Amino acid sequence: MSRLDDLYRRVPALLMARRNLSRNKIRSGLAVLGIIIGVLAIASLGMFGTTLRTGASQQLGEIGNEITISPNFQEGIEELSERDVAEIRRVVVDSEVVAVRTDTGLVTRGQRQTVVTIYGMENPGALYEAQDGRVPDRLRQGVLVGSGTAEILDAEPGNTISIDGRTYRISAVLAEEQGISLVNPNNAVVVPVEDVNGTGYNQVIVSSESGQAANESAIAIRESLNEREERVNVFELQAITQGINQFFGILNTFLIGIGSISLVVAGVSILNVMLMSTIERRQEIGVLRAVGVQRGDVIRMILAEAGLLGVAGGVIGAILALGAGIALNSFVLDDPLATFQVVNFLYILLAVGFGIGTSVLSGLYPAWKAANERPVEALRK
Amino acid sequence: MSHIIELQHVWKRYDTGGEIVEALRDVDFHADPGEFVTVMGPSGSGKSTMLNVLGLLDTPTEGTVLLDGQDVTDLSDAEMTTQRKQFIGFIFQSFHLIPTLSALENVEVPTLFGDDPTARERATTLLERVGLGDRLHYRPDQLSGGQKQRVAVARALVNEPRILLADEPTGNLDRKTGRSVLDLFDEIRREDDVAVIAVTHDPQITEYADRTIELVDGRIQ
Numbered sequence: 026m027s028r029l030d031d032l033y034r035r036v037p038a039l040l041m042a043r044r045n046l047s048r049n050k051i052r053s054g055l056a057v058l059g060i061i062i063g064v065l066a067i068a069s070l071g072m073f074g075t076t077l078r079t080g081a082s083q084q085l086g087e088i089g090n091e092i093t094i095s096p097n098f099q100e101g102i103e104e105l106s107e108r109d110v111a112e113i114r115r116v117v118v119d120s121e122v123v124a125v126r127t128d129t130g131l132v133t134r135g136q137r138q139t140v141v142t143i144y145g146m147e148n149p150g151a152l153y154e155a156q157d158g159r160v161p162d163r164l165r166q167g168v169l170v171g172s173g174t175a176e177i178l179d180a181e182p183g184n185t186i187s188i189d190g191r192t193y194r195i196s197a198v199l200a201e202e203q204g205i206s207l208v209n210p211n212n213a214v215v216v217p218v219e220d221v222n223g224t225g226y227n228q229v230i231v232s233s234e235s236g237q238a239a240n241e242s243a244i245a246i247r248e249s250l251n252e253r254e255e256r257v258n259v260f261e262l263q264a265i266t267q268g269i270n271q272f273f274g275i276l277n278t279f280l281i282g283i284g285s286i287s288l289v290v291a292g293v294s295i296l297n298v299m300l301m302s303t304i305e306r307r308q309e310i311g312v313l314r315a316v317g318v319q320r321g322d323v324i325r326m327i328l329a330e331a332g333l334l335g336v337a338g339g340v341i342g343a344i345l346a347l348g349a350g351i352a353l354n355s356f357v358l359d360d361p362l363a364t365f366q367v368v369n370f371l372y373i374l375l376a377v378g379f380g381i382g383t384s385v386l387s388g389l390y391p392a393w394k395a396a397n398e399r400p401v402e403a404l405r406k
Numbered sequence: 407m408s409h410i411i412e413l414q415h416v417w418k419r420y421d422t423g424g425e426i427v428e429a430l431r432d433v434d435f436h437a438d439p440g441e442f443v444t445v446m447g448p449s450g451s452g453k454s455t456m457l458n459v460l461g462l463l464d465t466p467t468e469g470t471v472l473l474d475g476q477d478v479t480d481l482s483d484a485e486m487t488t489q490r491k492q493f494i495g496f497i498f499q500s501f502h503l504i505p506t507l508s509a510l511e512n513v514e515v516p517t518l519f520g521d522d523p524t525a526r527e528r529a530t531t532l533l534e535r536v537g538l539g540d541r542l543h544y545r546p547d548q549l550s551g552g553q554k555q556r557v558a559v560a561r562a563l564v565n566e567p568r569i570l571l572a573d574e575p576t577g578n579l580d581r582k583t584g585r586s587v588l589d590l591f592d593e594i595r596r597e598d599d600v601a602v603i604a605v606t607h608d609p610q611i612t613e614y615a616d617r618t619i620e621l622v623d624g625r626i627q
Binding site for chain 2: 315
């Protein structure tokens, strides 16, 4: 006896259910299709959300590791002093501190000219990487040109440009900043800090090795600089990334909600199919009851039918969803393997569970109705 | 000798929208093991109602049903189902086989829900006995009317009942096939000591019966 026969022997409701479903293959097939679509919708919308989130966090890069300190204008503080910067350097954890003095100015090279943001920094190497040339640890002379500015000026390392009348030699063209940054270098130039007018700093960037270090640094800075008065605003980009993560969480729930609607529709179609098929089989069920099959067994049999539809739809839907996820990820993220994340399998599991649950739930009413019909009525011709 | 089934003063009334129909009026009836009883009567005489009450498919409005000496009138649905499974085999005019199951599986149906390791063996033996040993795995649509009714007889016998209830068992069969099914009934009641109660229009059946009861307007004549 095969294993399947053995299973049928132990769970006779399954055998009956399996045979009953094969009676009208098109109808069963359509019911399964409904569940497939529902499961596919939930699972692939869930995975779609994951892909969005992964894509977004790639865009955001490591900004979670940065904090920005700016003077608190509301308290009448317009810039950060050398003492503030020194204090920040003293308290931060595992971080590099870059003090920035900002201005705007006109940059010219030959006939070309453009208005840019000018950042005065002593140690831009902590924030930027070169696309061409070299970013020195200590910027004492020369200028670093953002990629956008370099393009407008058609400039490369070694060229000279003039900024507000002062001439500089370009040390490096900076790599394009893809993500979000509070001191975006793309349309800016970076010059030695003493070349920018003023004595204080407009902001201080703290670049940490980890999100946790950034967080600890932020706390330490608040404690030491804002002890007596609110001298500075400390802005953690982590707050943004958390917000964004939260947003994607909401988006995912929303998407899955939409998917669930299709599963509800599928449930209604199963309800319809099961109701039709139990009405058609009234007499048969009456015979079953007459020959000694209990009500509970009739209910089990019909629930098994609904459950089988759900399992079939769920499994096929899960496989298709996995395929859809692979296609989506290779298209959007260029990385099909990004599909194989724990969270995606949870979505698939959730979708399959929902699918089977919906099916069984939809089978309840027909099962109850069939089991409670009096055999005498059912057997009447 | 004790009766295997007995109806005492059984009344059955239906309320059909204001009008009360009396399907059975003070029916007293009994059958003994090994006895072949036919119930005859015009349609609407209450034959089917009587068979349903005898088969524990319906409960009387008044009166008592005794099965093997026990009062089974007021049992719950689950208890009645258990009693049916244990005591009663049903045979219907239109066979009522399950079209998706093979002959063998159809015979097994009454044993299916419940742990019954020898069921397949018994079903096979029964099908061989009714002359369908070579048709075990045929589906009902591959069998003739007489063969279907034989499968139904085997199904009715699979739980080794004490009573066989047949509702127009030859109604859908030609005369010759009907006769062969009746021969089978005769053999069963003699060999297995089963009481056979058949409701019918068919005068042919009365030739086989020990007793024939006439039912008119719910009353035994």
